[in-house]
Amino acid sequence: MPLDLLHLGPLVLLAHLLGIAAACHAILHTRTSQGAIAWAVSLVAMPYLTLIPYLFLGRSKFAGYADARRIENETLRSRAHPPEWDTRASSGGAPTDALGHSLVRSLTHLGGMPFLPGNTVRTLVNGEATFAAILDAIENAQHYIVVQFFIVRADALGEMLKEALITKAAQGVRIYFLYDSIGSFDLPHRYVATLRSAGVEMHPFATNRRFVNRFQLNFRNHRKIVVVDGKRAFVGGHNVGVEYLGAKPPLSPWRDTHIEVRGPAVASIQFVFTEDWYWATQQLHALEMPPFEAPTEGMHCLVMPTGPADRFETCSLFFVEAINAARMRIWITTPYLVPDEAVLSALRLAVLRGVDVRILIPSRRDHRVVFAASTLYAHDAVRSGIRVFRYRPGFLHQKVVLIDDVAAAIGSANLDNRSFRLNFEIMVLTVDREFAAEVHAMLMRDFAESFEIDRSEYKKAPAWRRIAMHVARLFAPIL
Template sequence: MLTDILALTAVALHLLGITTAMHAVVHARTPQGAMAWALGLVLLPYVTLVPYLYLGSSHVHGYASPPRRRSAGILANPDAHPACVRLDALAALAGRPFRRGHALRLLVDGQAAFDAMFAAIARAQRDVLVQFFIIHDDVLGLLLQQALLERAAAGVRVHLLYDNIGSHDLPPAYVDTLRRGGVQVQAFAGRRWRNRFQLNFRNHRKLVVVDDACGFVGGLNVGDEYLGGRLPLSPWRDTQLELRGPAVADLRRAFAEDWHWSTGTTLPAAGAIADQGTASVLVLTTGPADDQETGSLCFTALIHAARQRVWLSTPYFVPDSAVLSALQLAVLRGVDVRVMIPSRADHHGVFLASTLHAHEALQRGIGMYRYQPGFLHQKAVLVDDHTAAIGSMNLDSRSFRLNFEITALAVDEAFAADMEAMLREDFARCRAIEAREYDDAPYLRRVAMHVARLFDPIL
């Protein structure tokens, strides 16, 4: 009797596995992912059915992604910077044109960034919107908590959004204290049951908006390690952008979309925001709710627009074929292509895959550099002498396809000069990667690199 039950159960699991494999073949984002899931579900449904429930979906359902248009109208603007015209595809991808009239400030590393963000929060009179992928209950986390509680006590509307997976160790007491103090707090999670099982889709955005007067975007999360308090990764190298001007409304819109997705409530839109400077800015939100591969397209368009240089800084270098080909074509055009990556690992699997990709990039003539003083977490791009990007997006498949990300593209010669000066200092602290880094590695380590690359679609 028991054997009959076990046999029927096995048959049922294999039939379910075959059915689920069909779903994976139709819906997987990449052929590699489709093949891996299909083989596992057909041959080993006992161990792959549950992981597929949590990791197999390729798309977020029900999220109100921004409209995509064929043209964002930038070509019709006679005052547009030539670089904005060249990047019109990105404006079309974002569904909005570059906005003019911004004042921009680079905030290098955690102390400068959090000093500026806390100072802006302390001046808030109407509302504060705060979103981070990771929030820790440590010294910096408690400083953020206190800053938000003080503004809420002063009658300011305060909203805090964090990612449930990135902040998995945030204790309930931290959140409860904020709620008792009048802060609206929410973990990012879809309200539809079919999205609740998905662990792959993470909100990796980091942004702060204060009174629609200023906004901050970049790579920093809230934790003592971002101030250099985590050995052996310290000092932590990161960058945040402060912007003032009309594009602050786009940062607000990005937060409001995530808030509505998580709570079902709608935040008021920004009012008219006066010009504060001369820079042109495009805020680009990307994620798994988009019909297109917006993250990869963003990097590809930026690289193709380059005529003199492309300097990239990323903690994880796991490019897809489109981005790698764009980098190689830039080299063939005579563009100065440099990619800066860490010399220390915070995630060993990604570090191994990045090392192999860096070796292959060298073979294509791409300059690869390892930042030496500490862990490099900065996500920055400089194109020629006029275009720069700061945001949350890493140069890897997870940021391209699985994470909700946000990037601010700035077209302005003065800001690009600030970025150039910052990156020159960073590259001066780098060691150029040579082929022997891979060639001289022990055989088993090289095997581990190739094994790690098999997991590129989820790294």
Template sequence: MHFDLLQISTLVIAIHLLGLIAAGHAIMSVRTSQGAIAWAIALAGLPYFTLIPYLFLGRTRFTGYVRKRRQRNTQMRGDSAEPNWREMHEQMEITGVTPLHPGIRALTALTGMPFLPGNKVRLLIDGTQTFAAIFAAIEAAKSYVMVQFFIVRDDHLGRSLRDLLIRKSAAGVAVYFLYDGIGSFSLPSRYIAELAAGGVHIREFATKRRIVNRFQLNFRNHRKTVVVDGQCALIGGLNVGVEYLGEQPPLSPWRDTHIEVCGPAVACIQITFLEDWYWVTQKLPAIEQPRPLRDAGMYCQLIPSGPADSQETCSLFFVEAINSARERVWITTPYFVPDESVFAALRLAALRGVQVRILMPSRPDHRVSFEAGLLYAYDAVRAGIEVYRYLPGFMHQKVVLVDDVAAAIGTANLDNRSLRLNFELMLLTVDRGFASEVEQMLLADFSHSKRVHANDYLQAPAWRRFGMHVARLFAPIL
């Protein structure tokens, strides 16, 4: 009995020592002070419950991954032909807006991507319209197709995509398929093998360089991209699964937004895919450069972001978009757990008289994020921000509308995972006509939503309010 107690005491001491060591690691490596504090307190006080989650979730700086990713990006750009951005500008008559606008200048410097005219962007609302456009674009491919999704499922939608890609490969079209290893963890090996046997170049985006990182849940690739022949690209919020078609209760109907892009901006989207593909394969597919569309004058700025960026690109993009608003900024997000800089920008915009609207779901798909988001919503309302909860089904779109001229659509949520941990992609458009389309779409969404009021918090049961506050403690690591 004495020996058993000694063993137990030794184990308890060892766990607490490991917790203290991990807490020190968190202080040195987690990218935000709030996240470092959250992890350090949890690891020091409750190591039994937090050591294993920290192994999977907490190592957010990934010094080795970041260094290697930057090296690979440099190698990729050296091995590939950089598009002639100046020629693309000179081929178009630049009118209406100047790329020297301070906000645009900041974003081009932040991303390393140019602000390009001569594009056409089509708004795609919900899954049926989006996948009809994706399948039509792939059907029309003559040379190559690049496909990238965070989640791919082996359901009837996933199988339809598989069969189409195999058919195009058999017709001589080069097909490159990249899926995220964690987002698509349930994808059976049979699905992958069938694509590979059909001539599709399929790879997993993963962090399996070392055993300790085999189950690393961060450094995920959250992008959803389809590029066809270098002339057309589709990006947005939808993954490949029947839930995105609204066929999976209790979250159906599923509300989401995608866009189809033609013109020079496709070159930027191709580059982000090539960086991801090169990270996995160290090889480069042959590509074509898009042509400016002389009958389209839309200006576009691609905002790729990820944990290997020298700056916190995604967070800074939201701050710049909010700060640039003079009349309104409307944001839709499935997870409203902003960092301090974005939340401060939102509150300050409301205080200076800008109409700030946030649209979030009324149904949760992740309970902790949902409860934390509710508390942020109540705090936002007290600062003069209008917050709405979408009622018909789950709201998953990622849209930003600034004044009556700028709109951004893509993959980034307003949570720490998108702002700092995931690879994301947003396309900023500067065009009054397109902004008007986005406005009409969002007005329809708001008409099916319930506005949040400050007294809703006080009317909630005490146990629910306590749960919200506990959930928000995890905000820096959600």
């Protein structure tokens, strides 16, 4: 026993010294004060349990990577022929009338892309409609296809996509396929090898090029993009897996929303993919876009790409501006409710202005810790006068923002810190009353199948559950 203690003592001391060193690193480099405190306290108090998680998840300020990514994006714009939209100012008229000149200016500067008129956007409700439309577009492709998903599975849906792409590659259609290396960690090598052997250029997106970043898992590409021939683009919440078709109990039926975009905004969406492709491969693909036209009719769209390489916290600021723009209603659907203080404050102020503020979240959980933290944030929101609903039928995964009766944004961003600061996301904001009415009707159907969280629900919860929710919220900066 004395010998065991003699050997154990130095190990314990080493663990605590490493914990203190890591805590100092967290204080210096964690982006939010809440995150710095959470990591520092846990690393000092429990280094045996938290050192390894911190190695993989601890960095939320990735300055070296962000600088490299930003420089490469600037290099890309200088090397590649700039898209026609990149030389034009934002469309006037509808966006300014609906949202105000100041908001249009801030959003276009924030995302680095203009509002463009002349688009048609339609909602694709749930997986069957989404993948039927995507596979139809792929079947009719003549020149090229770009595909990007966070999760790709080699299940029945994944096989359908693979066979469709192989068929088009055999017809001479160029195909570029990007998937996230962590989101698709279980994608078999044979799946990728089969597509590559068929002529599909397929690559993982990763942020750990250098050895110093080898263990970093925080910065993921959460975007879902499909573009066909520069004419049709698809953006939204669906990934490639049978669960997104509602075929995976107990989360089924799966509730999600995608959109199909046609018109000048397709070029903006495609350019977001091009930036990601250039980072992942260091190569520029040759994708021709249809001649740019500047119509005055049609829907006005703004593509909002966000990510950890941005100079600002673009995703969080986008939500803040969208909430501040609301005068009548702001309805948000999200699978994960872990907002930062800026977004929560904007929601509270909207309530004080008399805005109908609603948030729709799932009643079923796919991640225990995130669900517990979301529940506590939901109760905090309810106490502030925000109406929070839980969707009953199955898991709700859609990411939708409805602003009054004039605009709606749909894409991949959740209302959580991971989307705000750690993930690459894409949202498409459409200014059009008919489209906003379509989204309004869709969300009304969702609310009809939901129940509203009562203010007394938190008090009625068992003590152990309330404690669990508060513990889960400590991890909010990385959820």
